[in-house]
Amino acid sequence: MPDWCPMSPNPHSQEDLLDRLLAAHGRPDRVTHVRRIPPRGGRPAAWPEWARPEVVDAFRAAGIDHPWEHQARAASAAASGRSVVLATGTASGKSMAYLLPVLTALLEGTRAPNGRGATALYLSPAKALAADQVRAVDELRAAGTGLDRVRAAAYDGDTPAELRQWVRAQASYVLTNPDMLHRSLLPAHRTWSAFLKTLKYVVVDECHTYRGVFGSHVAQVLRRLRRICRRYGADPVFVLASATVSDPAAAAARLIGAAPGDVEAVTEDASPRGGLTFALWEPPLTDLKGERGAPVRRTATAETADLLTDLVVDGVRTVAFVRSRRGAEVVRVIARDRLERIDAKLADRVATYRSGYLAAERRDLERALHDGSLLGVAATTALELGVDVSGLDAVLMAGYPGTRASLWQQAGRAGRAGQDALAVLVARDDPLDTFLVHHPEALFDRPVEATVLDPDNPYVLAPHLCAAAAELPLEEADLPLFGPVAAELLPGLERRGLLRRRATGWYWTSRERATDLTDIRGSAGQAVRVVEEDTGRVLGTVDAAAAHSAVHQGAVHLHQGETYIVRLLDLEDDVALVRRAAPDWTTTAREKTDIRILEEVRAEDWGPGRLCFGSVEVTSRVVSYQRRRIATGQVLGEHKLDLPERSLRTRAVWWTVTPDQVAEAGLEEADLPGAAHAAEHASIGLLPLFATCDRWDIGGVSTALHPDTALPTVFVYDGHAGGAGFAERAYATAAHWLTATMEAIASCECESGCPSCVQSPKCGNGNFPLDKTGAIRLLATLLRGRP
Incomplete structure (x- = not known):
């Protein structure tokens, strides 16, 4: 059902949902903050006079009597020939805002010399979103009687070869993704010439996801599209839909290669919205001790699985967003296991949704999501986008998703039909999540980030x-x-x-x-197929960049709730052979990294210390993996691996201190490696507050004596070839960034360092050595010299 359709009210009060979760299993002290966002009414507008009556009738037949003000304004801007970006909240009806002018244009009677009428192209970052939009158009056609001439079709990697020719020759509304545009449509533009000559609109949906290196690639793909269109005499209008972001007009213009003044931004959301109760939740400390004797906090994955179980038992339609494919599968495994003991029928109504599944599996899951047969879903960000999941009551987030824009996008998946809803952010045991659940103003009282991309990379x-x-x-x-x-x-x-x-x-x-x-998603090579050894069945794929750490020999691989152990990773044939198993542990890869400076682009003195930004070469190799208990994260053992090195030329920010500053900080020479290492970990954890990045988009190296600087040096680098703008942003905001880092370490309640302050889940040295007190002293000494 499209997101413009009315829905039945939520039978669960938002306060009741949270109270029941807190009351169950002795949880009253786990919520650190509750923010209640009141409901709002809508501001309707009249149907635009330029809209075709057949289109208006179809929307009315689908249950919508009028557009909201922001929909009418964005649609009218596009209809007048002006590119526009609509940056409003989740479920604000952005799809209707672009479908109104697109469908009107497709019904216009004017024909090109080739006999083809107007055409439109829709781009989304995910196949599921395009399939959902095709379904929405089909439902509009079924609701009305005047849209027979609209021929909408998806064109992606799942489209059969025999259907692709029909799409090129007959479809008037083609829904695809930037990958297909890059690899298929543009290289074969001559076979698409009839479609391109009459191209009236290009819809770029969920454009806020095009950031970093991926966004920079998409920006250049769109420039190539505009160039080809011009050669065929077309100059399409761009209509972009975005989550709420800072300065959407500038971001949209940079994405499509236009001047900022050439894109109109519509940002005021006039749609009605139910109330939202937003809770910040911190899992408890356990009795276990982790690495170096640090206390172990219960994992966000296990905590989220328990909350999902309780909500499903109460009949609450819930999606749990998890930051990794493996994490999503783990949540499903734990929840289904608990539900099996309560009600086996409920266990069958919980599933995982993530990328890497085969096409048929994705389609089945999308149908089950759409018709409501699934009650609980553990999902990656693949479901964060505008795939219609109507009628959700609650959203769980296992860890901060990396940006405030993504946080609100995920939270907005509940209450999409105007009912009250609950959102819960479950903190992971790392510096950033710990900081956020104890500093709610950083989430609720600051604007969302701007979209960062660099097409000139x-x-x-x-x-x-x-x-x-x-x-x-x-x-x-x-x-x-x-x-x-x-x-x-x-x-x-x-x-x-x-x-x-x-x-x-x-x-x-x-x-x-x-x-x-180039691979526009930065996967750096052929995807690795995951194959069940005993049957030869292909379970899915893993990006090449992640293969060394995700499907190395001995790794635990999860697929649709089933657990497998990787028996062999064949890098020559890009195949990982797996066998089904049932371990009560998971695996975490460990990596060794070295770095050398290629060019110092900018630098400034911070007293005796120095802050720099420039180009570096990073050499890394996965050297081992740890086995960890699923429920607690306890380390069970470590196993060596023999995998090849990989090198990356990228951008980094780094800072140095002198021997006199080390002495001023009260640090002995033996203390320096642990102090620098701890400062590096914490600064990586806090950078997503200041740059539009995820912790896993960046890396770091620290050393007591770096050969290129001859000084103690801490590096933080972009994890993408050529850089992604994150290190540059870190350089520009270094005083605020490093101050927040120091304060986050100092405010942590642990004695000697823990995952909430200086330990890292991706450390290649097993979080050793680490010196929490030394890191505070070292950062304080550096910051005293800042300009």
Whole structure:
């Protein structure tokens, strides 16, 4: 059911839901803060005069009598020929805002010389979202009688070959993703010429997800699309839909390659909204001791699984967002196991939703989500986007999702039909989550972040210039579209033999596909297939970049609630062979990392110390893995691995201190490695508050004596080739960032360091050595010299 349809009221009071969770199993002290967001009424608007009556009738037949003010304003801007970004809350009806002008255009009687009417292209970051939108259009067609000429079809990796030809030749509304645009549609643009010549609108849904390196790649793919459209005489209007972000007009303009003034932003949400009770929840400390004797807090995964179980038993439709594929599977395993002992029928109504599943599995899950047969879902961010899951009562979040924009996007999945809802953020045992649940103002009283992307990143831009030249020879007149760095990169591409310059422009001359030069999602190679050894059944895939740590020999792999052990990782054939098992532990890979400075781009003195930003080369290798008890995180043992090294050229921020500063901090030479290491961990954990990144987007290295600086040095680097803007943002906000880091360590209640302050879940050295007190002293000494 589309998100514009009315729904029955929520039978559960938001206060009742939270009270029942707190009362169960002795949990009264686990909530650190409750924020109640009151309901709001809607502001309706009249149907625009330009809208086709058939389209208006279809919406009315689907149960909507009028648009809201923000929908009418955004739709009218697009209909007038102006690109627009609609940045409003989850379930505010963004899809209707773009469908109104799109469907109206598709019904217009004007025809191009090729006989084809107007066309529209829809782009989303996930296949499930495109499939959901096709279903929404089909329901509108079924509700009304005037939309027969609208032919909507998905075009993605799951589309059969025989259907693809029909889509190219007949579909008027094609729904796809940036990956297919990059690898299929643009390289084969001549076979799409009839569609492209009449392209009226390009819808970019969930555009806030296009950030970092992925967003930079998508920005260049959209520039290639605009260039091809111009060659065919089309100049489509862009309609972008976004979660609430800071400065959406500038972000949208940067994404599509337009001037900021050329994109209108609609940000005031006029849709009605039910009340939301938002609770911050901290799992309790256990009696167990972890690494180096630190207390072990119950994992967010186990805590979330218990809460999901209790809500499902109460008949509360709930989605639990978990930060990793494995974590989502673990939540499902624990919840189903508990439900089996309570009511076996309920156990069958809990499932996992994540990327990496086969197409048929995804479609079955989407149908079950859509019709309500699933009562509880453990999901990754694949479900954070606008896939319609109507009628949810509660949302659980196992760990801060990385940005305030994502936090509100996930929380907004509940109460989508106007009913009251509950959202619970369950803190992981790390510095950032601990800081946030005890400083609610950082979540509730600060604006959402701006979307950060850098289309001029040469590691991103260079392969897209090659792809553009392969599509059509690259001319001087094309270069401004690709940005100011494009002209600087072309001579290097010529020297490398990738492009050849002739009188009419630059040509791609290789027999290889230019699009194979880059993977826009940064997976850095062929995805690894996960194959059940005994049956030969392909369970799914794992990105190449994650394979060394996710499906190494001995790793625990979860799929649809079933547990497997990886028997062999074959990197030559990109296959991981697995066997079914039932361990009560999970695995965590450990990595060794070295770093060298390539170029210092900017620097400033902080008294005797120094803060720098520049280019580095990071060399890393997965060296071992730990087995950890699922429920407690307790380490059971460590096992060596023999995997190849991988290198990454990227951007980093780093700071140094002098021997005199070390002495001023009261640190002995033997204390320095632990102090720097602890400061590095905590600064990585706090950076997502200041840069639009996730902890797993960045890495760090600390050393008591780095060969390139000859001083104690702490590095924090972007985990993407060429950089993603995170380290640069860290450099710009270093005084605030490092002050918050020092305060977070100092305010932690532990004695010698724990996961809530200086221990890291991704440390390659087993969180040793770490010196909590030394880190506070070292950061205080550095900060005294800041400008």
